[in-house]
Amino acid sequence: MLELKVDKNGDGHCYTCMGCRSFLTPYVDENGKAKYYGRFNQGVVTINLVDIALSSGGDKEKFWKIFEERLELCHQALLCRHERLKGTLSDAAPILWQHGALARLDKGEPIDKLLFGGYSTISLGYAGLYECVKYMTGKSHTDPEATPFALEVMDLMNAACKVWKAEHNIDFSLYGTPLESTTYKFAKCLQRRFGIIPGVTDKGYITNSYHVHVTEEIDAFEKLRFEAQFQHLSPGGAISYVEVPDMQNNIEAVLQVMKFIYDNIIYAELNTKSDYCQECGFDGEIEIVEEDGKLIWKCPNCGNTDQDKMNVARRTCGYIGTQYWNQGRTQEIKERVLHL
Ligand SMILES: [Zn+2]
Numbered sequence: 001m002l003e004l005k006v007d008k009n010g011d012g013h014c015y016t017c018m019g020c021r022s023f024l025t026p027y028v029d030e031n032g033k034a035k036y037y038g039r040f041n042q043g044v045v046t047i048n049l050v051d052i053a054l055s056s057g058g059d060k061e062k063f064w065k066i067f068e069e070r071l072e073l074c075h076q077a078l079l080c081r082h083e084r085l086k087g088t089l090s091d092a093a094p095i096l097w098q099h100g101a102l103a104r105l106d107k108g109e110p111i112d113k114l115l116f117g118g119y120s121t122i123s124l125g126y127a128g129l130y131e132c133v134k135y136m137t138g139k140s141h142t143d144p145e146a147t148p149f150a151l152e153v154m155d156l157m158n159a160a161c162k163v164w165k166a167e168h169n170i171d172f173s174l175y176g177t178p179l180e181s182t183t184y185k186f187a188k189c190l191q192r193r194f195g196i197i198p199g200v201t202d203k204g205y206i207t208n209s210y211h212v213h214v215t216e217e218i219d220a221f222e223k224l225r226f227e228a229q230f231q232h233l234s235p236g237g238a239i240s241y242v243e244v245p246d247m248q249n250n251i252e253a254v255l256q257v258m259k260f261i262y263d264n265i266i267y268a269e270l271n272t273k274s275d276y277c278q279e280c281g282f283d284g285e286i287e288i289v290e291e292d293g294k295l296i297w298k299c300p301n302c303g304n305t306d307q308d309k310m311n312v313a314r315r316t317c318g319y320i321g322t323q324y325w326n327q328g329r330t331q332e333i334k335e336r337v338l339h340l
Pocket residue numbers: 277278279280281282299300301302303304
């Protein structure tokens with residue numbers, strides 16, 4: 001954060017991220033004053049990296065060609081979002097545009113000037129780097145032989161954003177999409193188009209952004225160190241997690257991880273579990289079990305499976321959610337390995 005998110009032209013403060021993962025780029029207004037608050041994002045379009053890999057049939061040359069075509073599709077789709085906003089009058093939402101939440105425009109003034117020059121951002125999202133690399137190289141992107149290819153993919157997307165930014169004077173940036181329920185949609189579409197390919201399309205989910213696959217055994221520190229290099233290439237936003245057990249009696253270890261995060265990576269969090277069964281008062285981890293081909297939540301103490309009589313909290317993709325999730329995301333949560 002200190003390296004990449006401090007405004008060097010302004011007063012040297014840091015642009016922190018939103019709670020979830022979105023990151024604004026440093027911005028200085030026409031008076032040379034850094035602006036930390038009251039900015040916004042024009043929207044996101046996500047590129048499905050797994051689909052590009054599978055469409056290429058594993059042929060690298062074809063892969064880069066299809067990649068360029070898909071990037072151009074995303075470019076056009078993002079411009080649609082931008083065009084949709086253009087011409088909006090400040091009167092559409094006075095608290096946002098007139099009273100300072102996002103800006104202080106006059107009544108009846110269009111918001112257009114805020115769409116250009118970096119006041120707001122627009123995001124190219126990406127998903128499934130792990131599966132993409134796995135299909136193209138036969139290896140996880142944590143394998144030193146496959147890591148350079150993964151980084152090349154990141155570089156191409158950043159390069160595209162740079163070109164679009166120069167062309168339109170709009171602040172395009174690359175963003176690790178949260179993919180909260182889209183993970184299931186993408187996975188289903190991939191299975192429909194390409195069938196079941198072991199290690200690539202055989203799950204009800206695809207891996208978030210650049211993340212290490214949730215089932216891959218890797219310790220917390222190594223995971224954070226590895227993922228840090230991809231966060232540097234995700235200027236529009238990113239978040240890394242380590243999955244941990246109940247750490248209430250090991251605060252020292254929590255502090256060690258936090259210090260490591262501060263020294264090594266822009267933004268990361270510890271995922272722990274705190275569930276509660278209203279039937280028996282069990283306070284621990286409610287489990288996911290499969291019954292009749294469907295994943296359901298079940299209290300390990302009393303066997304309660306009534307979702308209305310238990311409280312389950314899990315980090316979905318940025319925020320901790322207490323709703324329940326679609327089958328694809330539930331499978332992903334079930335398969336998460338502990339890193340500590
Ligand atoms: Zn119970």
